[in-house]
Amino acid sequence: MLYMDEYKRWCDKATIYDDIVAELKKNVDDNAKIEDAFYRNLVFGTGGIRGKIGAGTNRMNVYTVAKATQGLSNYLNKKFSLPSVSIGYDSRIKSDLFSQITAAVFAANGVRVNLWPSLNPVSTVSFATRYLHTSAGVMITASHNPSEYNGYKVYNADGCQITTEAATEIFAEIEKLDIFDDVKLVSFEDGIDKGMITYIKDNVLTAFIEDVKGQSVLFGDFVNKNLAIVYSPLNGTGYIPVTRTLKEMGYTNITLVEEQRLPDGNFPTCPYPNPESKEAMALGMEYAKNINADLFLATDPDCDRVGIAVKDKEGNYQQLSGNEIGVLLLDYICSQRIKHDKMPADPVMIKTIVSSDMCELIATNYGVRTIEVLTGFKFIGEQIGLLEELGKENSFVFGFEESYGYLSGEYVRDKDAVGGAYLMCEMFSYYLTQGINLFEKLEKLFDEYGYYFNTLHSYEFEGAAGFSKMQDIMKNLREEVGIGLKRDRFAGKKIHTVLDYNKGIDGLPKSNVLKYLIDGNCSVVVRPSGTEPKLKAYICVIAKAKDEAVEIEKKITGELGEYFK
Numbered sequence: 001m002l003y004m005d006e007y008k009r010w011c012d013k014a015t016i017y018d019d020i021v022a023e024l025k026k027n028v029d030d031n032a033k034i035e036d037a038f039y040r041n042l043v044f045g046t047g048g049i050r051g052k053i054g055a056g057t058n059r060m061n062v063y064t065v066a067k068a069t070q071g072l073s074n075y076l077n078k079k080f081s082l083p084s085v086s087i088g089y090d091s092r093i094k095s096d097l098f099s100q101i102t103a104a105v106f107a108a109n110g111v112r113v114n115l116w117p118s119l120n121p122v123s124t125v126s127f128a129t130r131y132l133h134t135s136a137g138v139m140i141t142a143s144h145n146p147s148e149y150n151g152y153k154v155y156n157a158d159g160c161q162i163t164t165e166a167a168t169e170i171f172a173e174i175e176k177l178d179i180f181d182d183v184k185l186v187s188f189e190d191g192i193d194k195g196m197i198t199y200i201k202d203n204v205l206t207a208f209i210e211d212v213k214g215q216s217v218l219f220g221d222f223v224n225k226n227l228a229i230v231y232s233p234l235n236g237t238g239y240i241p242v243t244r245t246l247k248e249m250g251y252t253n254i255t256l257v258e259e260q261r262l263p264d265g266n267f268p269t270c271p272y273p274n275p276e277s278k279e280a281m282a283l284g285m286e287y288a289k290n291i292n293a294d295l296f297l298a299t300d301p302d303c304d305r306v307g308i309a310v311k312d313k314e315g316n317y318q319q320l321s322g323n324e325i326g327v328l329l330l331d332y333i334c335s336q337r338i339k340h341d342k343m344p345a346d347p348v349m350i351k352t353i354v355s356s357d358m359c360e361l362i363a364t365n366y367g368v369r370t371i372e373v374l375t376g377f378k379f380i381g382e383q384i385g386l387l388e389e390l391g392k393e394n395s396f397v398f399g400f401e402e403s404y405g406y407l408s409g410e411y412v413r414d415k416d417a418v419g420g421a422y423l424m425c426e427m428f429s430y431y432l433t434q435g436i437n438l439f440e441k442l443e444k445l446f447d448e449y450g451y452y453f454n455t456l457h458s459y460e461f462e463g464a465a466g467f468s469k470m471q472d473i474m475k476n477l478r479e480e481v482g483i484g485l486k487r488d489r490f491a492g493k494k495i496h497t498v499l500d501y502n503k504g505i506d507g508l509p510k511s512n513v514l515k516y517l518i519d520g521n522c523s524v525v526v527r528p529s530g531t532e533p534k535l536k537a538y539i540c541v542i543a544k545a546k547d548e549a550v551e552i553e554k555k556i557t558g559e560l561g562e563y564f565k
Contacts, residue, residue, distance in 0.1 A: 003038035004031075006057060010038075013180045014055065017062055023055040036463045044068060044171040046161055046378055050142050050151030050531050053093055060142075060150040063179050065098045066105050068152055070183045071174030072136070073109035075166075080135045084112040086128040086200065088120050089140035090302040091236050091263030092150050095119070098140045100188045102152070107191035108184035111135075117199040119263055121237045121303030123416035126159035126381075127208045128200055130412070133157075141302040144274035145532060147267045158385050160413035161378030164509055209245050211411035212419045216249070216426060217336035223429040225250040227294040231421075232257035232284040234273040235264040236301030241418045251425050255291055257284045257298075267301075274300055275307025275404055276456075278319060285309050285317045295428050299417040304377075305404035306417035308424055310438050323356035323454045324442055325424070326400040330359050331445060332427045333398050333408060334366035343367070343397075348387065350380045350399040353501075353515065354525050354538040358452040359400070362445070368397055374501065374511050375527060377405050381413035402454065402538070453541045453549035457557060458534045459564040470528050470535055473563055477514055477526060481563075491555035493519040524556060535564060 007024070014020050027033045037056025042049040042064055049068055051060045076083035085106055089099035096119075103113045114132050116124065122139045129137035137155035145151075154162050154170070162170070177183065191197035229246070231254055233239040239261055243254055259269045260283065267273045270280040275298040288296040288309065296309040296317065309319045320328075330349060337343040347368040351359050352375045360370040373379035380399040387393045393410045400406045405415030408423055431441055446452070461470045480486040482498040489495060497517035504510045513527040525538040539556050543549035 003035050006038045007034045009180075010055065014063060020055045020061060020063075027055075039464045041175070042068075044071070044167060044174055045530065046164055046167045046376070047530055048138075048151060048153040050145070050149060052148050053150050057179070060094075060098070060152075062097065062101050065101050065140075065152060066183045066185065067177055067179045068174055069102045069105040069138075070109070070177055072138070072154065072170055073106055073111050073184075074173045075170045076111055076135050077109065082112070083110070083136075084114065084132075084134040086114045086116075086125055086132055086134045086137040087139075088116040088122065088125040088128070088137075090122070091119055091265050092140070092142060092301060093147060093265035094150060095140045095265065098150065098152070101185075102138055102140065103197045104186055104188045104191055105183060107194070107196035108186040110196075113191065113197040114200050115197060119237045120205070121241060121416070121418055122153065123304060123412045123414055123418060124205065124208055124241070126155055126412040126414045127211070128204055129155050129157065130159040131204055131207060132200070139302065143302050143531070144272070144276075144300040144305060146272050147265055151531070155413070158381075158388075158413055160381035160385055161376075163382065205241070208411070209241060209248070209418075211409065212245050212416070212422055213249055214411075215408045215419050215423060217333050217340075217342070218426065218430070219336065219340040219342060221336075221430065223426070223433045225429055226253055227251070227425070227429055227432060228291060229254045229425065230257065230284055230288045230291070230293045230296045231255070232260040232296075232298040233303070234270055234275070234280060234298055234300055235260050235262065235267050236273065236299065236303060237263070238299035238303035238417060238421070239263075242297075242299060242303070242421050245418055245422050246425060249422065249426075251429075255287060255293065257287050259283060265301075275305055276322065281307060281309060281319055285319070288317055294432065295425065297421050297424065299421060300404075303417045304415045306406070306420040306424065307404050310428070312439050313437070318439070320438070320442075321454065322400075322402040322404040323358070323452070325404070326351075326402065326406065327356060327358055327362065327445060327452075328438060328442060329400070329406060329408070329423060329427060330398050331362050332430065333423075334362065334368060337397070338366060344395050346392065346395050347397045348383075348395045349397055350383050352376070352379070352401040353513070354527075355400060355402040356452050356454050357523075357540065358445075358449055361449045372506075374508050375401065375513070376530065377401055377407075377415045380407065380415075384410050384413060402456065451543050451546060451549055453543065453546065453553055455539045455553055455557070457537045457539070457561075458529070459537070461533050461535065463533075466533050470533075473535060474512060474514070474526070474528065477563060481516065487559075490516070490518055490522075490524060490559055491552050493522060493552075522552065522556070524560060526560075537564075
């Protein structure tokens with residue numbers, strides 16, 4: 001019952017903020033809610049911290065944000081003589097407050113703060129960290145999570161998400177602290193008056209957008225830019241930078257989804273504001289249908305993911321998957337670079353282990369080397385950094401993960417939906433000028449490389465009991481599924497290789513991921529989400545035709561689902 005002791009301590013000490021006080025009082029007789037809010041501290045990892053907004057050690061609130069910042073301040077003061085940070089925030093509930101608390105704690109600890117004056121995409125924090133040469137970056141965001149979540153994302157001096165080693169050191173600093181007694185704090189206004197907190201100037205955003213515009217691979221080719229675009233920022237940060245970039249590059253025929261145009265952390269028309277979700281894309285697709293648009297684009301709240309929908313042969317709007325977009329972009333970028341003799345020496349494409357293997361075939365066809373990394377764009381950013389250390393950062397051609405994350409240049413070290421949205425418009429207009437539909441182009445690629453059918457299935461496990469169940473499921477999979485075990489086949493196809501990344505494979509960091517390689521070049525990957533209470537299953541089926549692939553995938557999904565009940 002240690003969680004109850006901590007709850008009582010919060011009732012005594014967390015008295016400054018009315019919403020925290022009210023929630024603590026409201027839950028006084030609800031043991032289950034108290035346990036879920038206090039059974040653990042939010043765990044600080046390579047993605048920082050993320051959780052539901054509310055009162056408690058397992059929640060995002062001013063106290064947990066301040067404690068994380070104090071721990072990060074202690075870490076930075078040990079590593080740098082004159083530490084500094086860049087800070088940004090998105091449209092989520094309390095993001096602006098959390099950014100000010102973060103800035104105030106840094107200022108109290110002698111860490112100079114560069115703060116974006118208004119909400120901006122997460123990629124602009126990575127950019128500002130590099131551009132302003134700060135010691136670290138912090139973004140207040142929970143990316144694509146539902147409205148009740150927020151988070152705290154940390155970048156190193158390279159603008160890349162922190163490494164596992166750095167996260168471990170920072171977490172150790174955080175865990176030394178008492179959440180009420182050990183946090184230094186000045187008022188936000190005092191931090192500004194004393195020059196410890198300064199706002200980032202407009203020229204930095206302009207420099208970011210200029211770098212995004214520099215990712216064009218037209219190299220002088222003419223394209224028809226008068227395509228009808230519908231765009232939705234899903235009530236997030238993308239509205240200004242995305243539309244500014246597109247308009248400056250000649251794409252001016254843009255219709256905005258009005259209900260989702262302005263920032264709103266409640267996400268009233270898209271409770272799960274993720275462009276992977278059909279529900280999140282539905283309103284924009286209706287807009288596209290009403291005006292007969294050529295292309296619909298949507299970015300998530302922190303504008304690091306971007307999805308698109310276009311018309312198929314029958315004229316119906318269909319959403320492309322993250323893998324399909326990745327395949328199309330990679331082929332477009334490589335073909336244009338080859339065509340115009342712009343391919344760098346030793347070109348490199350970087351993908352995650354759960355993203356389509358079709359990309360490696362395409363890359364090889366163009367003489368591009370593939371580097372495969374664990375799930376999470378931080379590992380892609382890390383590889384770009386390693387290239388930079390060798391003076392070969394220009395070798396980086398493209399990086400992507402299947403969850404709608406893309407990057408085509410080394411100007412940032414995280415996925416960037418501003419750049420992704422722009423390149424998708426350019427690619428679409430390039431093929432449109434030639435009379436080619438994106439689905440037609442995709443079919444040509446399938447004809448050349450084989451039909452790859454990739455799907456993702458997520459299974460939710462809320463609370464302390466859910467967290468425990470996820471651990472049990474991963475344990476059971478390791479003990480029951482594999483060569484010579486209880487289940488050695490999926491959909492009648494024999495499992496011939498089991499890759500347990502917890503043991504460390506191909507020099508990659510250890511990670512709680514299982515990958516099953518199955519006859520017919522099919523695969524199944526299972527891993528816990530790093531940011532949500534979910535287990536994720538990625539299924540890849542390679543077949544001669546779509547109908548065959550869909551049938552095989554359906555059988556695998558059904559059999560795998562038995563373990564997630």
